[in-house]
Amino acid sequence: MSIVDWIFVVGVALTIVALLGSSYFFGQVLRIGKQIRRVSGRRIKNKKKRRAMARKRQLLIKKRKKTIRQCLILLLVTGVFGGVAGYLSYYQAMNLTTNDSDSVVKGYYLLRDFEQQLIIAKEKGEEEEKLQKNIRYLATAMASYGTKTASITNSEEGQLTLNRYYNAIKQVGMNASTQTKNFYGNAQVVDSFLADIKKVQTYEKAAFTYYKVDESAFSEEK
Template sequence: MSMLDWSFVTLLSSALLFFLFALFSVALSIMTRRKLRPLKKRPPKNKRKRKQFILKRRKFEKQVKRQRNSGIILFVLMLMTTGGAFYTRHYQMNNLNANDSESIVQSYYLLDEVELQLSNIKNNENPQKSIKNLRELSLSLSSYGARRAYQGLTEEGQILLNRHFILLKELGTNLSSQTVDSLGNTDTMEGYQKDVKKVKDSQKKVFKRFKVNEAALKSKK
């Protein structure tokens, strides 16, 4: 379980405990009020009994006030922890976890590098070195086929992310068998450049959905 999973479970469990303690305080308050009810009548005239009567009534009044305040505090704590638990869950469902975030960042740089190597081959700039680099990159992209989006995300988020991982895998698998000669064919080269663009379009959707700061990624290149 991730830290957010533990936070959600802890907050929800705390909310349940606070709720039970609040109910217990309310129940005690009701019981004390019942004990206090007979003491609401006029105190006895006997001085000693009158003093005991008043002391007992004040004692129960203080208990009722203390139990009522405890119930209110516990209820407020229950609301706060419940709100915290649901906020944590909402955050989990709509934000990338550490593993998915790392995968998206790595694939961002891989795609840029693939695009660069294809451009070098197209422009005949040290094509042998570029094809070697391209094969290494394609292996990294192919590994995305084994990745699955975090199941705590919304169904829509999981589908979007898994579809992007599949596109990355397919691009890597297709590129792995290419040679300088095959990529020297204009149609083949244009086809792969279109494939890269397709994956980058998918990447933009992922960035938009999960609010990934592309400018920050560019600045780290």
């Protein structure tokens, strides 16, 4: 798990502990309140006993005030940790996990490398055997996206967006793996796959838009 995941888990655990603690002290406040009412309602004629009862009442009142403070502090702690856990949950839902980020970056470059190799094959720009080998490697790598699924920490919409993107890459890779010997000098086949790549890139753009990925950063790295 990432640091964010650990912080989220700890935050949830502390929220639960603080909530249970505040519930306990709230129960104590109610119990002490009943004791104070019971003591206050008693009519005692004996002066000595009456003083003792008055002291007991004062001690109970002090105890209740202390318990109320403890309850309020724990409620505050519950709110703070609950807020942190809530924010982290939202952060995780709206941002790529490390694994998904790696998959998106790899997919971005796979698509463009594949596109470049197809254009070269169409124009017979390099040796046929070398191009077939490169295309086969890229097709296999793209087909492996069939094993990828978006992290469940993402929002439902985010998972749907990423899984659609992963599946589109996989489909192009699987189709290309059966056509590796047919690209060289074949404009019709190449153009068909170039059109497929453009479709995949619409899913890619949707994922980038949803997760606010800066595509220019990819271009700079390359």
